[in-house]
Amino acid sequence: MEALKGACIIGQSGGPTSVINASAYGAIRAALDSDVITGVYGAENGIKGVLEDRLIDMAQEDREELDLLMYTPSSALGSCRYKLKDPDVDDTDYKRILEIFKKYNVRYFFYNGGNDSMDTCNKISKYCLKNGYECRVMGIPKTIDNDLAVTDHCPGFASAAKYIATSVMEVYRDARVYDTGMVTVIEIMGRNAGWLTASSALAAVKGNGPDLIYLPEVDFDVDAFVAKVKDLYETKHKVIVCVSEGIHDKDGKYIAEYGSDLASQKDSFGHAQMGGVASYLANVVKEATGAKVRGIELSLLQRCAAHCASQTDIDESFMSGKMAVEYATEGMTDKMVGLRRTYDENGNYKCEPELVDLSDVANAEKKVPVDWLNETKDGMNEKFTEYCLPLIQGETKMVKEDGLPRFANLKKVRVH
Numbered sequence: 001m002e003a004l005k006g007a008c009i010i011g012q013s014g015g016p017t018s019v020i021n022a023s024a025y026g027a028i029r030a031a032l033d034s035d036v037i038t039g040v041y042g043a044e045n046g047i048k049g050v051l052e053d054r055l056i057d058m059a060q061e062d063r064e065e066l067d068l069l070m071y072t073p074s075s076a077l078g079s080c081r082y083k084l085k086d087p088d089v090d091d092t093d094y095k096r097i098l099e100i101f102k103k104y105n106v107r108y109f110f111y112n113g114g115n116d117s118m119d120t121c122n123k124i125s126k127y128c129l130k131n132g133y134e135c136r137v138m139g140i141p142k143t144i145d146n147d148l149a150v151t152d153h154c155p156g157f158a159s160a161a162k163y164i165a166t167s168v169m170e171v172y173r174d175a176r177v178y179d180t181g182m183v184t185v186i187e188i189m190g191r192n193a194g195w196l197t198a199s200s201a202l203a204a205v206k207g208n209g210p211d212l213i214y215l216p217e218v219d220f221d222v223d224a225f226v227a228k229v230k231d232l233y234e235t236k237h238k239v240i241v242c243v244s245e246g247i248h249d250k251d252g253k254y255i256a257e258y259g260s261d262l263a264s265q266k267d268s269f270g271h272a273q274m275g276g277v278a279s280y281l282a283n284v285v286k287e288a289t290g291a292k293v294r295g296i297e298l299s300l301l302q303r304c305a306a307h308c309a310s311q312t313d314i315d316e317s318f319m320s321g322k323m324a325v326e327y328a329t330e331g332m333t334d335k336m337v338g339l340r341r342t343y344d345e346n347g348n349y350k351c352e353p354e355l356v357d358l359s360d361v362a363n364a365e366k367k368v369p370v371d372w373l374n375e376t377k378d379g380m381n382e383k384f385t386e387y388c389l390p391l392i393q394g395e396t397k398m399v400k401e402d403g404l405p406r407f408a409n410l411k412k413v414r415v416h
Helices: 019-032 049-050 064-071 092-103 113-128 158-174 195-206 220-234 279-290 309-328 382-392
Strands: 005-013 037-044 055-056 105-115 136-141 182-188 212-214 238-244 293-297 337-343 351-359
Touching: 005 019, 005 049, 019 037, 019 064, 019 105, 019 309, 037 049, 049 092, 049 382, 064 309, 092 105, 092 113, 092 195, 092 212, 105 113, 105 309, 136 309, 158 182, 158 238, 158 309, 158 382, 182 195, 182 279, 195 212, 195 238, 220 238, 220 279, 238 279, 279 293, 279 382, 309 337, 309 351, 309 382
Parallel strands: 005 037, 005 105, 105 136, 136 337, 182 238, 182 293, 212 238
Antiparallel strands: 037 055, 337 351
């Protein structure tokens, strides 16, 4: 096969993670080192940067700053939540994308994101193919929600899981300082899949875990929840509950909507804005028990806590970006780099990249297997622990100056 020469665009999309830049760096580094990629461009704010011709010349960045992307949280190139329409209905955006690709001779497109981003990749890839423009498109997985189909786990999840488990252990200790009773409700991200909330169960490995865990995979009954908390409070006087922001009742209504209309607000992909469930449940428990109750919302902290990142996650994120470029320059397209779990001869965890079809990933959602929950469906069993524990291993090698993190500061020189 004759080598395809041309420039590449690398974009980031959707919610950020503490390791998304490690994936970007893997792709940028591999592209800069490639002998067939003639220009390495970063798209400002994802696909919107392509549409608006806002591209950054990554070759103009200092190598030392690029190296720091490995340990810099959130999306260094900027992100977006922009849904491309069906090209058969409205191909305006696609024509513009193709115009930009031709303007800069872009023959490689790498998009780093979750379910919706893989849908974007898939649509662009099919449109280029339909219009006879050779461009190799590769998806680089990213989501703290860990809900991408076909891959064992997602870059970004493990670091968020590590932060959540660590934070729950710390709250557990803090909640036991005084000799008075207390109920603590901790709200964790996860709209329809409860992987992050489930990770709070890892705190129990060291004896500092929550008493109750509720995932969106199981319908939530407020009355049954209150009864359990009351019973635990009467016997233990200290209760910690971890709930997913997306828990819902048997009719599918978000519990967050019980106390607020925030969840009725939708983004461009039709996703509800979450938040407020801990506050609502804390008030319900307080009224029912008279106990001191704290509602804690981890919010953005769980997705940008690079100081508590898993080095395993960082390394796998870098590998995902690097392999996307290597696979593409070898001739692959219309794929996402998935992660496959293997074990060595001593039973130690290993991870290998594997290509999966974008069409199998786009808009699909992987949920926590219900048989990984305990019998009463308010906690996790050993199957989840065995799955998750290997992913959070290793401490970040983050550079620090004056006791504080040294994050990458990019010049972001525009391409003209």
